[in-house]
Amino acid sequence: MPKVKIYVTLRDGILDVQGKMIHRALGSLGYENVDEVKVGKYLQLEFEDDADIDQKIKKMCEQLLTNPVIEDYTYEVE
Amino acid sequence: MPKVKIYVTLRDGILDVQGKMIHRALGSLGYENVDEVKVGKYLQLEFEDDADIDQKIKKMCEQLLTNPVIEDYTYEVE
C-alpha cells in the first residue's frame, strides 16, 4: 500500500504570518541562529494501489488539496 | 546553511478531524482508492550553522513547535 506524503507551502512572495510569528517566538526563547521559518501543511495519504499514482496525486492536489493561487506543493511516494 | 524539515502529525488515537473530512471529500470527488488521510503541519527552518543542531531541534519542537500532548514529530536535516 503506497503511502504518499504531500507538503504544501505558501508560494514565494506571500507573507507567511505563521512562519514569521514562530520565528519571532523562537528568537524570544533564545534560539538566535534560525534565519527563516516557513509553515505549511503536511498531508499523508494511504493509497490502496499505485495505479497512475503520480497523475492522481497531481490531480487531487490541483483540484482540492491545494489552492494554486497561494500554495505550492511537493510530494513523495513511499 | 542547514535546512531543517519538521513534520508534525497527531499522535495515534487522537481524532484527526481534518483528515476525516478530506478523506470524505476525496471520496465524493471520485478518488475511491484512498484508504486514509492524515493532516499535519510542515515546518521548514533555516539555520545559520549546524552546531548542536539535533539537540536544538528537539528542544524547539518540545518547547514551541509542537504540542506534545497531542502531536508527534519527525524531522530531517538537509
Add this chain to the structure above:
Amino acid sequence: MSKTTRDVPKYQQLGLTSSEYEAIGRTLGREPEDVELAIYSLMWSEHCGYKHSRSTLKKLPTTKDYVLQGPGENAGVIDIGEGKAIAIKIESHNHPSAVEPFQGAATGVGGIVRDIFAMGARPLASLNSLRFGDPTKPRQKYLFEGVVSGIGSYGNCLGVPTVAGEVYFEDSYEGNCLVNAMTIGILPKSRLITAKAKGIGNLVVLMGSKTGRDGIGGASVLASQEFDETLQEKRPSVQVGDPFTEKLLIEACLELLDKNLLAALGDLGAAGITSSASEMASRGGVGIDIDVSKVPLREPGMSPSEIMISESQERMLAVVEPKMVSEVEAVCNKWGIPATVVGKITETGKMDVYDGKEKVGSMPVISLTDEAPIYDIEPIMPEYIKEVQKMGDVPTFPEDMNATLLKMIGSPNLCSRGWIWRQYDHQVQTNTVVLPGSDSAVLRLKGTKKGLALTVDGNGRYCYLDPFMGTQIAVAEAARNIVATGATPMAVTDCLNFGNPEKSGISWQFRKAIDGMAQACRHFDIPVVSGNVSFYNESFGKAIYPTPTVGMIGLLDDVEKRTTTPFKDAGDLILLIGQMATVDGQSDEEIFSLLGGSEYLKTIHKRIEGLPPELDLDLESRSQDLCLEAIKNGILSSAHDISDGGLVVALLESCLYGDIGAKIELAVEEESFVKIVVELFNEAQSRFIVSLKEKDLGEFGEISKEVGADFMVIGKVGGDRLIINDKIDVSIKEMKKPWEEAIDSLVE
C-alpha cells in the same frame, strides 16, 4: 507491567475504594466482570456519581411556577411565555483544559451545547467563566490564550454566539485553571424532550461520530482526582472537538424532534455510552441492553469496556420506536450523520452489555445511578480562615490617586476584556442587542417584544475569605448585572468549583457556599434549575479558591427598554443607588477594614485579607428594585453595578465605554485621606451607578420612596475627563489605551 501496578488491585487502579468494591460484589452477588468494574468505577466516580455533593445540593431552591425542568436532566428549562421555553446549563471543563487548553475548552463548549439540544432546544448563546494564575507567567499565558481560542473556534464554527463571560487571574489557579462553559437554548414548549428512556422494546440509536479510544476515562477520571505528576501519563486520552460534526448533529436532532421521531434523547458526556445509557434507563425506570459490537468504531481492536466508556465527542443517544427507525436514519443521512441501532429498552431493570451474542456484563440500573455511594465528610473550618480574615495594619496609601487609578484599570482583573470577546463571534443569529462590555448581554427574541439578559459571576477571592458571604455576593452580583440591563432575574445555573472534597476543610467551604447560595436564591426567589460540581481542583495538594460561579438569566418584557453601562449624553445627572460606605465617627482601622478582599488591596498593596464586603439581602433587593423600576419607566440613560474596583472603577468604566467624561462631587470629609481612598475603592454591595436626564430626577425620587431605596446625586456626565472632587482628574482618552490594551501587552 511494573511491580507497583501489579500489586495494586484493579479496582483500586480504577479509583474505587475497597468498601466500594465490596458493595459492588454485594449488589451483583458475585465478583464483577472487567466491563462491569470499568462501568462501576466511572458511574461511582465523583464526576458522575456526585458522591460528595448530592446531599448538600438538596438545600438549593429549585422550583417556581415557570420551571418546566429543574436539576436532574441534561439542562434546566424555564417557560418564558408565548409558547417558548429556554434551556440553560453550565459545566466545568477544568481538568481537560489544564492538560490541553485549546481542545479542553473546545470540547467543553461542545459538551454543554449537546446538553442544550438534548432538551430539544436550539443553542442560542454561550458564556464562559475562566480563572488562571498570574498571566505574566508563560504557562498561564499559554493556558489563557489556548482556552480563549478553543472556546472561540468551537462556538464560532457552530454559529452559537459567545455573548458574555468573566475572567480573573489569581495565583491559586496556577496549577488548576477553571474553564466553566454555559449555554442557553430556545425551544417551542411542544418540542421539550428529556433523557428519560421509555417504551419497552424501543430501540436505542447512537448518532454522530464514530467511537475511538479518545478520552477513555478522560473527563470523569480527570475530574475525580487531584493533579500530580502521573497526569503526564494520561495525556494521550485528550479528546479533540469536531464542531462541524456537532453542527450537523444539532440540525439532525432538531429535525428529528420536529418530526416527532424520538421517544427520548440524551447526550454522551463523561463516561460515554455507560453514563448516558444507564442514566436514561434510570430516569425511565426501565432496563437497557447495549450491544457493543454494533457501535461504529474509529479504531480497530477496542474492547467492550473501552467502547462502553469511551468519551469520543459529538455523539448522542436516542430512544426510538422500531417503526420510526428508518425515518430516523433518513434524517440523519440527510445531514451526513451516522445513526446505528445499538440496543433496546427492556423491562429487566438492568443494564445488560452484549458483545454480539455474548453477554459481558449485567448490572441493576439503579445501582449505577441512584445507589451510587454518598459520602458526608465532616466539615471543619480550615485553619487559614482566621488568619486571612484578620486585617493587617493600615498601610500608607499612595498619594497620587490618578496613578493609582491608572494602575488599577490596567491590571489583569480590571482591564477591558475586548481581547477575548473579539475572538468570539458574539453576533451570529442576529439577536445580540447588548454586546459584550455591559453588565449582562441582552438577546432579543425574534418574533416577540421580549429580551433575555445573561451573565455569569463568581468571586473566588471573597469566597476564599468567607465562602458563605462570597457565594451570596456572587448570586447578588449576578442578579444586579441582570437588573442593570432592565431584566428581571428568572433562573440560576451554577458551577461549583472546589478542591478535594474528601478533606474536611473543603467540605466546610462547600457547605458554607451552598448555604450562602441557597439563602440568597431563596431571598431573591430565583430557582436553581441546573448546575455542575467540579471537585479535586487541586495541584500538589493545594486547593484553588473555592469558586462557585453563578450563571443567571433574566427576562425583559420590552427589549427596547434595555439599558447599558456607558454614559450617553453630556448633562445627564449621575446617581449612586445605595449608600456611601463609610460613616462618621469610625476609626481609621474600621474604615480601612472596608477594603477587605478588594481589588485595590490586592493590586496596589499586594494583600489578600480581611472580610469581604457585607451583603444585606433586603438592602440589595431595594437597590435592585429601584434600578429596575427606573429602567422600566424608561428614565435611565445608563446603569452599571458597582463591583470589582469599587465606585471609581465603575464610574471610569461608564466613561470609557461611552467615550465621555464625568464630573463627580463626593460628600466626604476632605481632611480624611483614608476615607477618600476607601470611598473610591471599596467594594460595598448593593450599589449601582446610573445616569438620567435632570427632568426625570423627580420621578426617580418617587420610585425610590416607593421601594424604600437610597440614592444620591453625585455628578454630571460631560467633558472628556473623569474628575472626582480634587482627588481624581484623568483624561478618558489617556486611560483608554492602557485599559484596552492591557491583555494584548500581557500575552504578546
Add this chain to the structure above:
Amino acid sequence: MKAGVVIFPGSNCETDTYDALNYLGFNTEYIWHRDSSLHKVDLVILPGGFSYGDYLRCGAVARFSEIMEEISRFADSGGLVIGICNGFQILLEAGLLPGAMLHNKSLKFICQTVNLRVENNTLPFTNQCGAGEILRIPINHYEGNYFIDDEGLKELEDNSQVVLRYVDENGEATADAAPNGALANIAGLTNKSGNVFGLMPHPERAVEEILGSVDGAKLFLSAKISKEAVS
C-alpha cells in the same frame, strides 16, 4: 424580488441572512446544497459560516457541491450572486472571483464592527450608496486576509472591481485599518462583469436599528432596486 440563500453543511448565517432579506421585503427561499435547481430566484446568496468545518481551507470543499454548477451557470448568464464571508471564500475557491484568502495577520479570529468605504457605487450591489460613503458593518472571520498577485490587483483596480475597502475613522485606507491585513484593504470585490459580489463583512448583521447599524441593508436594497429597474 426572489432571493435564494444556499445552505451548505456547516453554514451558520443562513437564517440571519434569510431573516434580513425578508425584513427588507425580499421573497426569500432556502436552497439546499444538493439541489440541482436555483428555484428561479433573481439573487443567490452564499451565506457565512464554516462550510465543511472550514477544514483544509475555507470554502475548499463546498465549491464542489452540486448546487455550485448551477450557480456558475447562473453567474455566467448575468445573474446576481453575493457571497458573504464564507460565501465569499467559496466564490474565490470556485474561481468565480479572483484571488484567495490567507489567515488574518494577527492569527486571531476577529469579530468587530469596521468602517468600509464604498469604492464603486455604480454596481447592482451598491447603487443605493453614495460615492465614497462610509458603511459600518461587522466582520467575523479568521481568514479574511485577501491576497492576489500584482497583476491581478492591477486588473481589479483598473476595472473598478474593488467595491469595499477597510478604512479608519477618517475614511483613510491606512494599513492599520484592515484588521485582517487584507491586501490594498480589500473587503469586497466583484467579478469583471459586476454581477458576482464577494465581501467579508456581514451586511445581514446590520439591517435593523436594534442591531446597531442599518448600513448593510443598503447593499441588499441596491440589488433589489437594480432588479426592479430592469424588470
